[in-house]
Amino acid sequence: MTTPLAAIVLAAGQGTRMKSDLHKVLHPVAGRPMLLHLLASVGELGPERTVVVAGARREQVEAAVQPLGVAVALQAEQLGTGHAVAQAEGALAGFEGDVLILYGDVPLVGADTMRRMLDRLHAEDEPAAVVLGFRPADPGAYGRVIAGADGRIAKMVEFKDATTDERAETLCNSGLMAVRSRDLFPLLARVGNDNAAGEYYLPDIVQLAAADGRSSAVIETEAAEVAGVNSRAELAAVEADWQRRRRMRAMAEGATLIAPETVWFSHDTELGRDVTVEPNVVFGPGVRVADGVTIHAFSHLEGASVATGANVGPYARLRPGAVVGEGARVGNFVEMKKAVLGRGAKANHLTYLGDAEVGEGANIGAGTITCNYDGFFKYGTKIGAGAFIGSNSALVAPVSIGPGAIVGAGSVVTADVEPDSLAVARGKQEARPGWAKRFRDMMSSRKAAAKG
Incomplete structure (x- = not known):
């Protein structure tokens, strides 16, 4: 007993x-x-x-x-x-x-x-x-x-x-x-x-x-x-020892840490087998990483889930509620918050996905932003499977982009886009032949007169 x-x-x-x-x-x-x-x-x-x-x-x-x-x-x-x-x-x-x-x-x-x-x-x-x-x-x-x-x-x-x-x-x-x-x-x-x-x-x-x-x-x-803690220095020493032991455990359990001393774990970080973690990666609380994932250098993850075979970073930030699907790609300078990136979907560069759901195989172009906050409330964006979002697009939530749809680069989308359709929402380009030369000649003359 x-x-x-x-x-x-x-x-x-x-x-x-x-x-x-x-x-x-x-x-x-x-x-x-x-x-x-x-x-x-x-x-x-x-x-x-x-x-x-x-x-x-x-x-x-x-x-x-x-x-x-x-x-x-x-x-x-x-x-x-x-x-x-x-x-x-x-x-x-x-x-x-x-x-x-x-x-x-x-x-x-x-x-x-x-x-x-x-x-x-x-x-x-x-x-x-x-x-x-x-x-x-x-x-x-x-x-x-x-x-x-x-x-x-x-x-x-x-x-x-x-x-x-x-x-x-x-x-x-x-x-x-x-x-x-x-x-x-x-x-x-x-x-x-x-x-x-x-x-x-x-x-x-x-x-x-x-x-x-x-x-x-x-x-x-x-x-x-x-080891006891009575000062900030002793707290740092205890933290360092905890991190050292956690890194050793991660490698013993089948993860590759390229530069172990630069990786920072949280108390509840979960890493699968054959995960590769490059230098200077920080895991905040609540992170789960499945097998075969690569976390590239200088990425920060907190409250996030990364599925098998996904690729994250470098310089990516996954905030609480971020879910990266199997084989998906989160590239450099991409931030996700309370967003799902579906299986095989890609957000390769310079993108913010907040309060968003991105379908399987979708491609999010560089500079895309989901505009999820109006200063008072948050709203959701839904991007269907196989959709293509052109670079430098702003998706003003609440908005839905249908499966297979294409959003032209530089668009500001404020209404839902039908499946398999093209949406272009930008000012019409206008060309004025010779205008630039005339402008330069005029301004040069004014500058010369001012000096005289």
């Missing part, structure tokens, strides 16, 4: 080093707030309850997690991590099971690592708590974990309170823990603040459990997985 699970996520820090009006844990990594990255990983474990402990700017956190059904507890005073966890006790009243303690500004901890912590909690020796440790390149001011070869913890100590020998230890405390609910809050009630910072430290529950004759254990993970 699976033990019920709850998660407590600490997010009450002031975040002053971010110098931002946005709560620290809501700053995005790969287009998604850090806190939501973490909650998504927790969600994979199916928790019975999740509580976020917030302080300043609590209303921002509440707005972000409300759709997820996550409770928010208040830590009005910043009295340490032990005090912060204790604020979740009310939200977990009546809960009996395991509790994961996580940090909203440590967003990249994966569900597999959380499972390992819980598995260790239920090992034969039944530790009172499981601590997630790591070995950073520079241990700096992290708290240290003194443990034996079997992972049993002899002592945990904050850097401020550590001796010289203890500071020489390289195994550091990430702050993340797994504890049984029946142990957690009774132990927290006994934590004091007789330390250098005058705070109630969460790690002290390990020593208190040891005093009761119950040992705790540590498991390790890579430093990158528990």
